[in-house]
Amino acid sequence: MKNFLLFIALVATSFIYAQNAVIQGVILDDKNQTIADVNINVLGTTIGTASDNTGFYRLVVPANQKITITFTSISFKPSTLKDIELDGKAPFEFNPVLKTDIEQIGTVTINNTRTKEFAGITNVDPTVVRAIPGVQPGVENLLKSLPGVSSNNELSTQYAVRGGNYDENLVYINEIEVYRPFLVRSGQQEGLSIVNADLVRSVDFSAGGFQSKYGDKLSSVLDINYRRPTEFGAGIDASFLGVNAYAEGTAFAKAATGILGVRYRNNSLFVNSRETEAITKPVFIDAQTYLTYQVSPKFELSFLGNIAINSYEFEPLTSQTNFGTVDDAQSLIINYDGKEDDQYETYFGALKASYDVNKLLNLRFITSVYHTQEQEHYDILGRYRIGRPNTNIGSDDLGEVDFTRAIGSELDHGRNDLDALIVSLEHKGTLEFDNGKKENDQLDWGLKFNREDIRDRLREYTVIDSAGFNIRPPSVAANDEPYFAYTAPLDSFESASADNDVQITRLQAFAQYSSRGYVGDHELYWNAGVRSHTWNVSGAGIQSTTQTVISPRGQLAMKPAWDDTNMLFRFSTGIYYQPPFYRELRDQQGVVNPDVKAQKSVHFVLGNDWSFNWTAPNGDKRPFKLTSEAYYKDLSDVNTYTLENVRIRYRANNDAEAYAYGLDVRLAGEFVKGTESWISLGYLKTEENLDGRGYIARPTDQRLKVAFLFQDYVPNIPNLKAYINMVYSSGLPGGSPSYADPYDFQFRLKDYFRADLGVQFVLVDDKKKPKAGSWLEDFDEFSIGAQIFNIFDYENNISNLWVRDVASSAQYAVPVRLTPRVFNLRLIAKL
Incomplete structure (x- = not known):
């Protein structure tokens, strides 16, 4: 009321x-x-x-x-x-x-530094987002080319930042926090990103040391704004992977605006190209809309809505994976029975009211509802044999297994169902102080109430049989089969069973002050703020627990008044807490621990921007920017976890401390006149100390990353454009069994390397208009092209599949590979 x-x-x-x-x-x-x-x-x-x-x-x-x-x-x-x-x-x-x-022109870059650059925020051009090729195209695809951002799974839109995991990243659309599904285990199940690139107006990203207004996570913030149309428009982007379409327009003398985007995606092109022969139906559909209505010159209403229906049906038939070395070649052949049927339905709506009290004061009121229903059902029996493949190049049966050394089978069963409802009410305000300077001082504040209601049913087990003998759980001492009989009851190798009905309420508040001015001729910017976060966990069979954290943060930046050099220096620090979400409260057996503390990270970020002009051989002066950031993060109350593909399973006990440090460098500019490209280099080291046992690498300890994003065109045919997205990164710690003690398995997966190429021939754009009477006359943009994913057909591994031979007591780590080279055709049309 x-x-x-x-x-x-x-x-x-x-x-x-x-x-x-x-x-x-x-x-x-x-x-x-x-x-x-x-x-x-x-x-x-x-x-x-x-x-x-x-x-x-x-x-x-x-x-x-x-x-x-x-x-x-x-x-x-x-x-x-x-x-x-x-x-x-x-x-x-x-x-x-x-x-x-x-x-x-020569003075633009010197005197027109944006406040976001002072705050260490990277702005990404939405037109580049839509042009760059990727298995999962969109904003996240482009973020993975930035230093400090890593992802070794092209089928997933998730990413890790500076040693954090996928759950440590904030994502906002028009100031509204959005979420991702809970139960996704692999990238091929994931479907579409929550961000529709066709609707995007601006993309801002901070990899650490971000301001108090952005919320409580440990790693990064992605701030998206959808655009407001000023006239009618429509577009379509179609390929073998699916179709994206949008329409936009205005009404009521342009007091009302609306944009609607619909996407359909089918990942069969990638899933069917992998080593496993299967019957698959990976279909993902969503619709998003952003509506605004100017009630009066001072009062505006807006609505953001999203409906996503994702269906993943997977029925594996057979697979053969060759691994090992030339001298010791191995092959794993699996024949399957059973199938997997996953369904994810998400409904999201947010209403925002913005009121300009006067020129300097703006008040915003936001309410949102997020509802997800997720089903993960599977029964898959795999009968496997390990043998030696024929490596004789001249043989007719090259690659076929001619000697089998181990046989067995594995049954995986799951009946996981989750229903989550998240309701939030929020107020934000902005007050500027007219102090006569070019940039006003600014006070921001906010208050947010969240209610999270989660109902979760977890049923999983794995039974492993090697040569007819059941493999006992890893926590139980090994038996002496087949030579001595074992008469105890049979147990599944791994299992988890839980029924959770959990309610979490949160009250968050923040206030921050920003100022920009001069000390002598040097431009100075500073920002200081504080957040508080109180949350309560309760539910059936759970003792109600309430905790509170306080998070102060600050930023300082200076732009020296140097005549010949355009540089910006900045420093950020603060205490960042991550109060546990439901996933972080649930341990590996599915049991909820309401006493899990907020993970804590102290950030120190030192950055430098150097803007300069490079003179090309033909005399053209092209703008470039070299951005460098060194960072250190000290983490305590760490909630350690295991990472299986993209599934994170927490230990839920705050039993570790950790650290992360590194250096990120990015050189961006016009390598080719009129286009924006960049080269990124990142070095990272992150380790954790679990129960005082000593420091070991964390699952996201990716030491080296090099990324190259390049746009080009044929000089004599400027409408033939090429886009290259290439990433190399050193191997992650991982591939060990999920049940294993991390101190016993400290080896790494092979290095990750991937290059995607897109070629587009533009028939119509803002620089090339069709002739009068042409069938293209009504189009503002029209192009056709082709894409090659994984140009060099490099075999990337996401994890290992562990198979056993009871007779020899051996375990074999069989690589689980990502997508090989795949071809695609693409058509883009806009009115």
């Missing part, structure tokens, strides 16, 4: 200010690219604003009187909208095009 009354009060207040009007739009340059940080002012008044990093601006002006509005930027010639008179009934759209001021 209180929320309803507050809503009515805001609406009523908005009509008091009906004497105002709104002008808004997107500012473009003469190449049809958006321009950020353009100053917009009403001539003769103090009314003004600036465009954001996507070129969008919104300005509240007096209604029913003639005004003149100016648009100015250091690198462009000014533009003026003279003697305009608005009635205030609906927002007025004006999209100015600013011409380049050649004489001022």
Whole structure:
């Protein structure tokens, strides 16, 4: 009732200010690219604003009187909208095009540093996101080319940052936190990313040392904003992997905007290319929408909605994996019975109200509901034999097993069902202080209430039989079969069984202050804030437990006034807590421990940006930026875990301490004129000390990573474009059995290397217009192309499959390989 009354009060207040009007739009340059940080002012008044990093601006002006509005930027010639008179009934759209001021280009990078650069936030161009090829295209695909971000599974959209795991990353869409499914075990089950790249307006990413306003996780934050259309548009992106389509437009004199994206994806092209011959139906469908309505010049409502229905049916038939060395070649042949049937249904909706009390004060109220129903059912019996393959190149039966040394079988059973409902209510506010400086000081605050209701049924077991003899659980002493009989009851090799009904309530609050000014001629930025997080865990058979953590954070950056060098230095530090989510409360047997503490990490990040122009052989000056960050993280109350493909299973006991340190370097710029490319280099070391037994490598200890993202075009055919996404990283610790003591298995998987190529021939874009009367005349963009995934057909391993021979007491680590070389065709069309 209180929320309803507050809503009515805001609406009523908005009509008091009906004497105002709104002008808004997107500012473009003469190449049809958006321009950020353009100053917009009403001539003769103090009314003004600036465009954001996507070129969008919104300005509240007096209604029913003639005004003149100016648009100015250091690198462009000014533009003026003279003697305009608005009635205030609906927002007025004006999209100015600013011409380049050649004489001022040299000073742009020196005097126009964005606040996000001071805060250590990486901004990614959405057009690059949509162009770069990848097995899972989209925002996460591009993030994996950044230093400090790693993922050794191209079928997954999940990523690890600076030694953290997949659960340690915050993801926001339009200030609303979003979640991923709970029960996914492998990348091929995962489906679509929650972020629809066709709807994206801006992408901001921080790999550590982020501000208090971004929430409580240990590793990173991904901040996505969906765009507001200014006119009708539609597009389609189709390939052998599926179809993405969107439509956007406005209504009610552009007071209302809406964009809808629908995606269909079928991963059969990749699943069927692997070593296992199978009948598969990996189908993933989702629909997302972002709607806005300008109730008045000061009051706006928006809605973000998502429905995702993912179905993964997998019926394996046979597989043959050759491994070992040339001198000791081995082969594993498996014949399967049974199938896996997984279903994931997710429904998400969020309503946001934004109210401008005045030019300096903005209040936002957000409510969201997230509901997921997940089913993971499987019964798969694999009868295996290990033997020596024929390695005689001239033989007719090359590769076939001519001698079998071990046989056995394994039955995997699972009946896992989960239903989760997450409801949140949130208030955020922003107050600027008009201090006469170019950039105002800013106070941000927020208060959030969360209620998480999880109902989870876990039933899993594995039975292993080698040469007709049941293999006992790893916790039980080995027997002497087949030479001596064993008469005790048979036990499954691994098992987990639990029924959990858990409720978690959270109350979070933050406040932070930001200031930007000058010390002498040197530009200075600082930010200081604090967060609090209180949570309670309760449920059937669970003793109610409440805990609280306080998290202070700060940032300091300086841009020296050096004549010949454009550099920025920054330092971030803070205490970062990660209060446990449901997954972190559940141990490897499925039992919930409500006393699990929040993991704690103290961040120290020292960074430098060096912007410069490189003179090409032909005399062209091309902009480049070299970004370097050194970091150290000291972790305590660590909740250790095992990683199987993408499934994380926690020990849920806060029994370790850990650390991570490294160096990230990225060189970005126009290696080819008119395109953006980059090279990334990252070094990382992260170790954990479990129960005081000494430091060992953590599952995400990926020491070295090199990534190369390159855009190019044929000089004589500029509309034939190429995109290369290439990643090399050293092998991760892993591949050991999930039940094993990590101190007994400290070896690594082989190095990961992958290169994806996309070639697109552009028939229509903003630079190439079709002839009048052509069938392409109605298209704003039209292109066709091809993609080659894993160009060099490199065999990457995600884990090991462990098989046993009871007679010889030997275990064989058989590599589980990722996707080989795959070809795809792609068509893009936009109206």
